[in-house]
Amino acid sequence: MKKLLIVDDDLDLVDLVTRAFIQSGYDALGAANASDAIDATEVGLFDGAILDMRMPDGHGVDLCKQLRVNILPSVPVLFMTSRDDLDAALAGFSAGGDDHVIKPIKLGELVKRMERLLEITATENLATRRAGLISSVVERAGIAAHDFDDVAHPGSVRQ
Template sequence: MANILVVDDELGIRDLLQEILNDEGHNVDLAENATQARTARASAAYDLVLLDIWMPDTDGVSLLKEWSTAGLLSMPVIMMSGHATIETAVEATRIGAHSFLEKPITLQKLLKAVEQGLASRTPAASRPGDTTGTHALLKGVGEDFSVSLASAEAHAHQGFDLDRPLREARDGFERAYFEFHLAREGGSMTRVAEKTGLERTHLYRKLRQLGVDLGRSRKN
């Protein structure tokens, strides 16, 4: 049994994670923003923190950095997001994140990540500047982001123009992501949908929105 803090601004996600983790025998505290998370961290010792990236007051990566700088990163932290990029994953790893969960979070991935996080139980499981945890973190950003730190940095600084507005940079990354999967799966929309965790209808809509050419590789 472990003491776990769940930080997420979405009530439904907080309640769901609490219910699942309680069923596994863990004690779970909830925080809906960084302010509440700071208060909880100051008043209790946690064995693990599940931390959302996008929050209204302070984003999760900034809070992670704050804890690391203050010497409060004494527990594994699992980052959560539905809109993560390789750049975000690399940054979180360098700061000290243990791993990453991509939303929507499946039961299997949640329990596996929590089990691995609790098993690590060393101060700052992925210490700032230590790249050994990069593979584990990137692996959580979709099953196919198992890339090396060198590869991730190459994409971040060479494959994408980081001077562009965030939305344009994110669209460029997502376009490359889907084109990669389409090429690897020989254009099979069914297999790409399975790999990326999207329904086919949503996948078609997303590809059209990004301007991905389906005509050259579409199958099935």
């Protein structure tokens, strides 16, 4: 079961979003601020995070940067914001966010967006693992990369 971290200072919204994800088959944990979110990551791993842009003890952008560098480098991060402007979206993307929704949120859309981000992440992780496996097999077999060019482009002449 995928586990999500949901961070917003509006505890009613955290409860609503948490319940929506639980009903959709996820394990979800809510946090009211950046400090609580960091504490939650110290006791458990998460597969994704949903962050509010504005929190009483910091900015969601700063929390995202901190999570990306130290704690959750490769999990999808989706921002929730009441700001409906390009600057807010760009700030989230620059911090390492993968998507954003504008409040008031539509729960069905939020769940589907996170599901899609988790699918993309799983596909990327699988591709990375496969590439690593292929590289290690090639390395152990002593095959040089240029030998693959001969197979891919038969008849070509190496200089």
